[in-house]
Amino acid sequence: MVTVVQLRDCEPGLWTAAGDEFVGRSELALASSKDLWESVVHPLGEWAGSAGEAARQKLQSFAERLEVDSLEFRAIGYVNRGLGHAFRISRNTLLGALDSAAADGFRVSDDGVVSLPQDPMIHRDPELHRLFRDRQQQLTAMIDAAITGATNADLRSHDLLIRLSTRTDLSTVSEAKDVDLGEASATEVALIAGVVPHNRSTVVAWWAGLPVADQQMLLQAVPWELEDLSGLPPEIHNDLHGPGDYDHTGVADWARHHWIDNSDDPFEDNCTNFASNALEAGGVEQRDLDFLGYNGDWQKGSQSGWRLLDEVDYSHSPTWAQAQDSYEFWAQHGTELDVADARPGDLIYWEQADTGHDIAPGTVHHAAVVTSTLDGDVRYTQHSTNQLDASLEGRSGVNEIDGGRQKIHVVRPSPDW
């Protein structure tokens, strides 16, 4: 357990710097891998014969190992960045409580016990005594929230970092990307969510005591943790709901809660169907103009529960289940934004930008839901392959080695029906 003294004296910025250092090494390793792919592995393909093939395969395995190195360094970096955020917010909460306690004459022991001021008046006057007891409980709750948040962050990070430290025999890029980096980027977000208190009176004092920069970071990184939190100012709830008739944060919240739930995945590729389900769960109503769903509809039709029936396109409009149609539909019934302006609840699409790959250039072939934005990085949740709060920045470099460059589209739907 993290103690009051440990949290008070820790330097969260050092964790952030350590995280940045690992992410920086990740980028160097990725650059080395790309260099090897482009300047050695691909050219060796021109060396015909068994020796040439053996050399190419060996160098390819080295390039893939460097990709794995890159992904694992980044995973470690993300956990530490998350710790930096979690410790900073927990420490600010603790320092706020300690300052308030000192200002009101309370004493706080090194193990976090808050004692009433020595003033005899407090002990003689029952009403004053009650007021100070209430304040004592509030301070205790604030300190407990800070310590609990920091302790949980420390334990969770410890467990994941220890696991990552044992993965040096890994040579499979997809496992490093989808399992290790996937868990690390989700954990980074979870570490931040884990410092949010849930007791109403604690929330009021906690939020009011946070620096504005921390408030902004929380609103963008973990809005779904705040939206239903009792004790926040009403305007925060309105902002998190977002404009229009549907709940933007609710879209992200639904996606996060169903990231690993494949019960409504009737297609071979369910990315767009998942994003559409999330929008509907957030309150976007289906648009059903045409029986077959081919005339500007956005609807999933009647579901029978029988996979063989539900998986045919007739039951879902192409705008519901296919990335290209979905993108075109929501670009028409919404606003396309710069990636830097993405917010949780937005939709994110991948368009093939390079030639020479399986997917033709200009094709929008994948969709997901933005569920967090953190340190300038978009985190998205998707099906096919299931990922929670996956890092756009962290995955794109490695994805481009295999799949070529991608043009990213972020769209904020605005249903106009």
Add this chain to the structure above:
Amino acid sequence: MPDLEVSLELLRGCAGTARRVGTDAAPIADRFTATDDAVGRHGDFGSAQALEACRLAWSGRIRQDAADVTVAGDLLAETAESYTGADAGAATRLHRIDYELPL
């Protein structure tokens, strides 16, 4: 026996690049100053000990990977030279035809 087609220029180029990539990647394993600061300052946190375990494990892994790529570059260069030597040997043997079997 498959047909052989190898460009020695390409092979030497690949060898040089692999050596350079290996040499450039080696320092990725060195001098984790920010990590050392975080671990040194927070040695009583469980996550600090785990972070140190990560640093040790993954710096060791990438150091080995960088060394392997450098060795692969050396072997590609040796292969290019052995093709050159084989070609020179074949030329010498063919010249002996003129000497030993004159028309």
